[in-house]
Amino acid sequence: MRYELRGEVPRKRHTVARQNGTLLTEEVMGYEGFSGNESILYHLQTPCRVKELGEFTPIRREEWVPDAHAWHLMDTAGVAPEGDVIDGRRLLMWNNDVEIAICRPEREQEAFYRNGEGDEVIFVHEGTGELETTFGTLPYREHDYIVIPRGTVYRFRPEGQQLYLTFHTPGEIETPKRYRNRYGQLLEGAPFSHRDIHAPTELETHRERGEFELIVRVRDGFQRYVLDYHPLDVVGWDGYVYPYTFNINDFEPITGRIHQPPPVHQTFQGPNFVICSFCPRMLDFDQNSVPIPYNHSNLQSEEMIYYVSGEFGSRKGIDVGSITLHPSGLPHGPQPGLAEKSIGQTWTSELAVMCDTFRPLRLSALSRELDDGKYALSWYEANAEADSPAGVTSHF
Numbered sequence: 290m291r292y293e294l295r296g297e298v299p300r301k302r303h304t305v306a307r308q309n310g311t312l313l314t315e316e317v318m319g320y321e322g323f324s325g326n327e328s329i330l331y332h333l334q335t336p337c338r339v340k341e342l343g344e345f346t347p348i349r350r351e352e353w354v355p356d357a358h359a360w361h362l363m364d365t366a367g368v369a370p371e372g373d374v375i376d377g378r379r380l381l382m383w384n385n386d387v388e389i390a391i392c393r394p395e396r397e398q399e400a401f402y403r404n405g406e407g408d409e410v411i412f413v414h415e416g417t418g419e420l421e422t423t424f425g426t427l428p429y430r431e432h433d434y435i436v437i438p439r440g441t442v443y444r445f446r447p448e449g450q451q452l453y454l455t456f457h458t459p460g461e462i463e464t465p466k467r468y469r470n471r472y473g474q475l476l477e478g479a480p481f482s483h484r485d486i487h488a489p490t491e492l493e494t495h496r497e498r499g500e501f502e503l504i505v506r507v508r509d510g511f512q513r514y515v516l517d518y519h520p521l522d523v524v525g526w527d528g529y530v531y532p533y534t535f536n537i538n539d540f541e542p543i544t545g546r547i548h549q550p551p552p553v554h555q556t557f558q559g560p561n562f563v564i565c566s567f568c569p570r571m572l573d574f575d576q577n578s579v580p581i582p583y584n585h586s587n588l589q590s591e592e593m594i595y596y597v598s599g600e601f602g603s604r605k606g607i608d609v610g611s612i613t614l615h616p617s618g619l620p621h622g623p624q625p626g627l628a629e630k631s632i633g634q635t636w637t638s639e640l641a642v643m644c645d646t647f648r649p650l651r652l653s654a655l656s657r658e659l660d661d662g663k664y665a666l667s668w669y670e671a672n673a674e675a676d677s678p679a680g681v682t683s684h685f
């Protein structure tokens with residue numbers, strides 16, 4: 290992250306700041322106590338001010354434990370619209386490091402929301418709009434990753450149909466450490482640069498009074514509060530913590546003469562997991578290269594891939610909105626015949642988001658509903674022939 294400033298802040302930290310004679314309330318929002326990145330915000334009201342304590346609703350997760358340990362293919366395309374961008378998130382899989390959900394909201398958020406126990410990444414599969422946030426307005430568009438640090442009050446203002454793949458982590462979402470120099474600047478060799486990261490544009494200071502509902506995720510549940518003022522009352526802020534967008538199409542794919550491993554697609558890191566972007570690109574260009582992956586035993590990780598657009602014809606059943614999950618303890622790779630078929634191919638148009646976790650993922654009851662039930666046998670030649678592949682994807 291880099292330093293940003295919006296609105297007005299006093300020349301020195303922790304000194305008198307007034308607007309129209311009123312002393313502003315300073316709030317430091319920082320990670321790792323006072324040792325991590327932070328921003329300082331100046332509010333019209335104290336951010337502690339609540340008029341009413343509402344109900345607490347615990348998060349309930351219904352787990353599906355499959356009868357057999359195996360590979361999975363799910364289809365999310367038919368998931369019905371439900372709720373808003375917060376309560377409409379339908380959990381697919383989770384562990385103690387990350388929760389992955391699909392969200393096709395059917396209505397706009399009314400209440401403001403703050404995640405008090407985790408960072409969020411929201412991949413916008415469909416839709417455009419704006420986030421109203423404590424840090425200002427953050428426009429978003431199709432195929433943006435929206436990264437929202439914990440503690441940010443926000444409300445989506447969507448335009449058109451919306452579909453998101455969402456990630457919540459109790460840890461921090463960061464750019465991969467190996468992409469940064471010792472000062473934090475993204476390196477020349479990184480697949481994206483600071484110009485691709487977009488902070489909030491305008492800071493609008495709200496002065497409205499009335500009743501405003503705020504939902505805060507804390508202690509594995511949602512706590513409701515009622516405020517008597519508009520929570521987006523920031524006059525100015527500066528620092529290194531703020532929500533931002535990064536569009537997946539701004540990821541510059543790294544290719545090679547022979548096949549590059551999945552870490553070249555890494556976009557974000559969290560505790561014990563990564564998020565990667567598979568983007569349209571040239572395939573491996575050695576005349577003897579096999580441009581799809583070798584089988585691999587990801588001995589310590591689970592691989593979840595969400596297919597966004599492009600040609601995924603590596604086997605029947607992979608389509609927009611499909612998810613594959615290749616769990617730890619098992620090797621995985623292309624279906625029979627595909628390595629042969631891939632030789633000489635030079636381009637892939639696929640677009641996909643992958644989340645690899647070091648620790649096992651638990652599956653939800655929704656995953657059971659979406660599971661095709663037969664993917665695990667798709668490497669078995671007899672079945673593979675029946676499912677004759679139509680094309681090639683560059684990964685599996």
Ligand SMILES: [Fe+2]
Nearest residue numbers: 585592615685
């Ligand atoms: Fe893989």
